[in-house]
Amino acid sequence: MRTDSKCATSSSWPLDAQNLWNRGKVLLADEIIGMLSREIAPLEPVPDPDPRAPASEYAFADGIGRVGFIASVSRPFCLNCNRIRLTADGKLRYCLFAIQEDDVKSLMRSGASDEDIAALIRRNLAGKWEGHEINSAKFVPPPRPMYSIGG
Numbered sequence: 001m002r003t004d005s006k007c008a009t010s011s012s013w014p015l016d017a018q019n020l021w022n023r024g025k026v027l028l029a030d031e032i033i034g035m036l037s038r039e040i041a042p043l044e045p046v047p048d049p050d051p052r053a054p055a056s057e058y059a060f061a062d063g064i065g066r067v068g069f070i071a072s073v074s075r076p077f078c079l080n081c082n083r084i085r086l087t088a089d090g091k092l093r094y095c096l097f098a099i100q101e102d103d104v105k106s107l108m109r110s111g112a113s114d115e116d117i118a119a120l121i122r123r124n125l126a127g128k129w130e131g132h133e134i135n136s137a138k139f140v141p142p143p144r145p146m147y148s149i150g151g
């Protein structure tokens with residue numbers, strides 16, 4: 001069993017197409033853990049062997065199963081992020097929340113050399129930031145909704 005705090009409410013993920021996201025409506029991971037612990041069985045954290053894995057796993061004390069939380073808003077894990085993303089339309093993104101992206105497909109279709117493509121990938125990676133800043137005034141919602149990024 002796996003759940004995801006980013007899916008806990010219909011407007012709890014800031015990559016929604018309608019731009020309805022509002023941090024005040026987010027159901028935080030601790031709240032979900034508290035609810036599940038009260039309604040099903042106490043949840044206990046499972047030691048995480050890989051700090052880069054996005055999900056924090058918990059096990060129900062009665063042994064019924066586990067739940068994984070990807071609590072990217074209430075417990076950001078960006079500082080451990082080693083991911084980049086290539087979208088279905090050939091854009092390279094250093095973050096789900098990237099404001100800018102690089103057009104790898106067009107570069108490849110134009111006959112660019114491997115060195116040129118490698119340089120673009122390096123440039124994109126160099127732009128990788130410390131995190132999404134959702135919890136600060138600096139946060140800028142990205143223009144593309146999640147479905148168009150392939151997340």
Ligand code: SF4
Nearest residue numbers: 078081095096131132
């Ligand atoms: S840096 Fe971006 S892609 Fe990585 S965990 Fe944070 S929000 Fe997600």
